[in-house]
Amino acid sequence: MLFKSRQAEELKQQRARLVKKSSEGMIAFRRFLFAPNLLTFVISVVVGNAFGSTVRELVSTLFHFFSAIWRWLIQANHPIRFDSTWTALSAFLTSALTLLAIALAVFYFIQFINNWLIGTEDEKWGYDEPHQDSLNEQALQRENNKLVEKNIALQEEIIQLLKNKSEGK
Incomplete structure (x- = not known):
């Protein structure tokens, strides 16, 4: 009886490890599959190909x-x-309507991914979702603008001091 109990406990532990590893693997795969860079690439290829066909047909016309x-x-x-x-x-x-249909399908597919397949708000992605690198660049640009304003103010102060000094002589 002790032997069967031990086997059952080991089986439960193995099952728990398997579930945990497969769960972690699925989360990692989902994050890879829905990564913003990968989705951007796929959307660019699909919509770009349809756009290229439309332009080709326009030139032919x-x-x-x-x-x-x-x-x-x-x-x-x-x-x-x-x-x-x-x-x-x-x-x-026909090509222009196909391009429109592809763009709509991609848009609603991204909506489906965001609303049904992605669990957390931080992982959501879409056409209007800002990427972290662009947010970092915007923050650096704001900081740079403030430093430029301070530099200009200091230069104006130095110019004023030099004018006052030259008038005092």
Whole structure:
């Protein structure tokens, strides 16, 4: 009986260690997965790729439009035809709507992450969340501005003292 009790206690301890390690691992993985730098990179790649496609389609639309105008102006008795321009315009509008849909999906995905998957307020991230490095830079800039103001005040005081000294001679 003592032997079974000992095995049961060891089993409980092993289970507790396993749960603790897996819990710590999941927290570390979640922090990695939702790290601001990683999310910024992913968003930049996804939205940037969609934006690049939209710009490519816009250039194609403009090229087809100017090509139709060029053929109409240069070639004799050539009717102006915008068939290829309409096709390119359709592709551009499709690409622009895709870009908008991707941007909305990314926005709501970040909202989902912040509201449902991230446990603490400190870990939340989003498009308007200031990063700590930029906050530190802003604090340094404010401190620098105060020092510059003090420097200017001291320089004005020195100039005034020099003026008073030169007038007194």
